Amino acid sequence: MNWPSNLLNLIISSVLYRVCISTDLITRESSIGDGDVLISSGGDFALGFFSPGNSSHSYLGIWYNKIPGKTVVWVANRDNPVKDTSGRLGIDNLRNLILYDTKRRISVWGSNLSLSSVASDCVAQLWDSGNLVLFQDSKKSSVLWQSFDHPTDTCLPSMKLGLNRTSGLNRILKSGKSQDDPGTGTVYYMINPSGFPHLTLYKNQIPLWQPSPYIGVRWNWISLFNLSFTIDADEIVLASNVFNSSIFVRVVIQESGSKQLSMWVENKSEWVNYFTKPEDPCDFYGHCGVNGNCHSDSADQNECKCLPGFTPKSPNNWSLRDGSGGCIRKNQMSVCRNGEGFVKVADVKVPDTSVASFDMNMTLRECKSECLRNCSCTAYADAGFTRGGSGCLMWYGNLMDTRVISGGGRDLYVRVDALVLAEFQKKGFLSRRKVLATLIVLVSAAAIIFLAVSIVLVKKKRKGSEVGKELDGTTKDQELPLFDITTIKAATDDFASTNKLGQGGFGPVYKGRLASGQEVAVKRLSKSSGQGSQEFKNEVMLIAKLQHRNLVKLLGCCISQDERMLIYEYLPNKSLDCFIFNEAKRTNLGWNQRFKIILGIARGVLYLHQDSRLKIIHRDLKASNVLLDVALHPKISDFGMAKMFGEDQIQASTNRVVGTYGYMSPEYAMQGLYSIKSDVFSFGVILLEIISGKRNTDFYNDSASLNLIAHVWNLWKEGKSSDIVDSLMTQPYNYHQVSRSIQIGLLCVQEHAADRPTMMDIVLMLGNEAALASPNKPAFILNGSGNVLNLPSTAGASANEVTITELNGR
Structure with missing residues (x-):
């Protein structure tokens, strides 16, 4: 563009118009430069120049005017910044919005309208929606251009x-x-x-x-x-x-x-x-390959399943939870005019529709007939968002990116051969009469079983079993399966020492295999355990109500005379501490995997605090109470110390302080005060342990008075975050993300509970790049030699009954 003809009016207006603009308009006679701000009529949005982050470059953008800072929602010259503060926005004589770099005398951005006529009264206006609109004239009769069309x-x-x-x-x-x-x-x-x-x-x-x-x-x-x-x-x-x-x-x-x-x-x-x-894994496109169906809430360890009529292409990879190879058709039978039909797959996100055809005027019955007539058609579904609506979707060839959406998906009808169709029909599309008869039988059987169980439980009560008195109502109310003692003995080979997985404050944990082939972990309350029937009842009541991918699943319990046992899903990689405090294992634990574990634990605790039907404080979060499945997904366990909170309850106190040395917050350890911020403190300790590969309780650095938290704090203050990182962690790693995570950990272990973030805050901080607050000095609590470091003074702490688990090297 010619400099004099298009920039002259901008130069003139720059002399007359260098103050902050209170109007929401730009006209041919006005322009804005660096330092000027255009405000929408309702004050919701602002337009002006800004420099993001640590950049010295200048960009023209729109941001929220009423929100502190600059949350930018649109950028004009995103790929062509002004190098300094010489940018100026105006309207040229061809009715284009033009952003000039007046120092270099070049245009860096424009609305690029191909208009030949000259108009003197066109205007641009910033709306309260955040849209910058260029109008044909001052009457705003016709829109020439708008920023909403160029997000x-x-x-x-x-x-x-x-x-x-x-x-x-x-x-x-x-x-x-x-x-x-x-x-x-x-x-x-x-x-x-x-x-x-x-x-x-x-x-x-x-x-x-x-x-x-x-x-x-x-x-x-x-x-x-x-x-x-x-x-x-x-x-x-x-x-x-x-x-x-x-x-x-x-x-x-x-x-x-x-x-x-x-x-x-x-x-x-x-x-x-x-x-x-x-x-979650099922969100990612094609996670289970072609003809696969992803179940994020699958009861077993593998979220990938094959659609009806298909089998894994690579069974070995499939068994290792790698479903990316997808599925191939079973039996290699023809599905064209050979007695084939369709099997319904309910509640799914339908496959990728890039290869689908659609007809919005066709009914679902017509859709089925049309698909059946075409040998290339592999599946069909209702094209409307709601079930039973009009419209037909049909797929040809492989089906990619199907996943289960419980209660919110659509029905997909997959074409199968005659043999598979017969198998599904045999399994049971029962008639209504058969269904009703079956329900009657089931209800009658359930009533008989319930009566029998009630009689047995009453007898147990009469025998004076205190455990039975406390637990009868719990197990029935929660509908938690009761395992017979003979079943558990058979599964664990009568609690053989070779099946023993470990020992905790509750008692020993054994690996078992049920008659169905399912592997389980059996936690058996030791008769000498300091944890009693209250902790056992607590775990049964709480965890039976909780369902989250980052919480361990309780399968049932066993009560037989003075025996009390909890039966959990078996997780082959045991607990987190077996990885992060083991040199051989943590060498293979890279930063990406460690960060996923941190994020998974955070989401699990957030569920306990906010998203579950109950509001729960765990009170014993530690690395040994985080279990890892075969893919190293973390699952929080051991709810014996957990407490339920009311919806509006903020804090509670106890005269019996229970927990684990090194993970307890100062207000809980010294005053018996616990809240969601107590769990936040424990989470912060775990986060720092994962990054450093060291225990909070047994770390020393020249002085016997320093534990891990104090060491991290000192290095962070000195700007030596890299010295905190586990030297055995595989390279390379994202230094910015690691440093940010360390700062989040320090925010979690601040001395005063009110200063610590919530778990919602933490999940957000882990998931974005927003600026973080600077942490205050953390609570160092006790070190390995028993010295007290930076503890707040407390009154009445001696009145507490303290039960503390000490951690020792394995």
């Missing part, structure tokens, strides 16, 4: 994503590169128009995650906003609207490879993340 990494309410078929405009969310560089990154979120149009999250052009496809649907999300997906001759778009404009909600695409939906919570003054994808 960066953030989607706001009332913004559309998707394709305009007429103009070719495709609205795509694209991540930034880093905190310091908002330039176009490698992760993007868009509507893929192939086959049946659907949203897809990509990284480096490879699919990462696909939500369920939907069309012509409107629905609400936690009463905050509604979404609608439309396919017609003009466009393929996803649109949203917020019910309350005072609520700030946003979706951000992260360069790390995730889509995050968060809401600004005023009373916390922070963004709270409500939705992150992909998150």
Whole structure:
């Protein structure tokens, strides 16, 4: 562009218009430079120049005006920054928004409209939706351009994503590169128009995650906003609207490879993340390969299953929980006009619809007939989001990226050969009459069993068993299976020493194998144990109600005279301390795996504190109470010391302090005060132990007065975070992420409970790159020699009955 004709008005206006702008308009006679800010009429959004992170470059952007700091939602010149403060935005004589670098005398960004006529009264306005709109004239009769049509990494309410078929405009969310560089990154979120149009999250052009496809649907999300997906001759778009404009909600695409939906919570003054994808293994595109079906809540160790009529392509890899090779058809029989049919797979996210065809005017019955007529058709489903709606989806060839969505998925009908169809029919599509008869028999049997059990339990009570008195109601109320003592003895070879897995405060733990072949861990209460029937009852009552992938699963209990046992799922990798405090094992434990373990523990504790039906304080979080499954996923165990809290309860006290030396918070150890922040302290200790590979209780550094927490604190203050990292950890590792995790750990072990973050805060901090607060001096508590370090003074601590487990090297 010619410098004088297009920049002259900007130069003139820069002399007259160098103050902070209170209006929401830019005209031909006005422009804004670095330091000027345009404010939307309601004050919700601001437009101006900013420098992200540690960058010295300048960008033109839009951010929330009412939220502290600059939460940027749109960037104009993301890939072409101004090197200094010489940027200026205005409207040229061809009605284009133009961003000039006045020092270098070049245009770095523009609306790039191909308009030939000159107009003097066009205006640009910043709306309260966060949209910057360029109008044809001052009457705002026609929109020439808007920022919502050119999003960066953030989607706001009332913004559309998707394709305009007429103009070719495709609205795509694209991540930034880093905190310091908002330039176009490698992760993007868009509507893929192939086959049946659907949203897809990509990284480096490879699919990462696909939500369920939907069309012509409107629905609400936690009463905050509604979404609608439309396919017609003009466009393929996803649109949203917020019910309350005072609520700030946003979706951000992260360069790390995730889509995050968060809401600004005023009373916390922070963004709270409500939705992150992909998150669990089944979220990741094609996790179980072709013709596989992913079950994130599978009862066994392998979340990958084959769809009906298919078998694992590589059984060996499948047994090792590697389902990426997918499944191949069983029997190698023809599924074309050979007596074949369809088997329903309920509640799933249907396969990738890129290779699907659809007809929105076809009924489900017509869909089945059409698919059956075409030998290439491998599956069909209802195209509507809700069951029973109109529309037909049909797939041809392999089925990719199917997963179970319990209670929220759709029915997929998979084509199978005659032999497989016969097997499924034989298993049992019972008639209504047979179903009713079966239910009657089951109910009658259950009533008889219940009566028999009640009689047995009453007899036990009469015999004076205190254990029975405390536990009869518990096991029935929770519907927790009762194992017979002979079953457990047979499973453990009569508690043979060769089956003993370990010893805890509760008593010994044995490996067992039930008659069904299922491996279990049996925790047997020792008669000499300091933990009694109350702890046993506590664990039965609490963990039976809890279901989370990061909590160990309780399968049942056994009560026989004075015997008390808990039967758990067996986890082959034992406990976390067996890894992080073992030189040989932790050498193979890289940072990525350690970080996944940290995040898994955090999510498990968050579930206990906030997301479960109960509000639970664990009170004995430690590395030995975190078990690892075959894929090293962490599962929190041992709820004998746990306490339930009321919904609004903040803190409680006890005269009996129980827990483990080195993991107890100071207020609990010295005053008997416990809260969710007590678990936060314990989590912080575990986090620092995972990073360092050292125990908090047996670490010494020149002076016998230093434990691990004190050592980490001193090194962190000196800027020597790398010296904290386990020297045996495999290289390379993400130094920034490790250093950030250390700081989070120090925030967790601060002396005063009020200073520590909540588990929700911690999960958010682990999952994003937002700035962290500086931790205060931590509570050092006791070291191995018994010295007291940095403990708050307490009154009445001696009145507590203290039960402490000491940790010794194995």
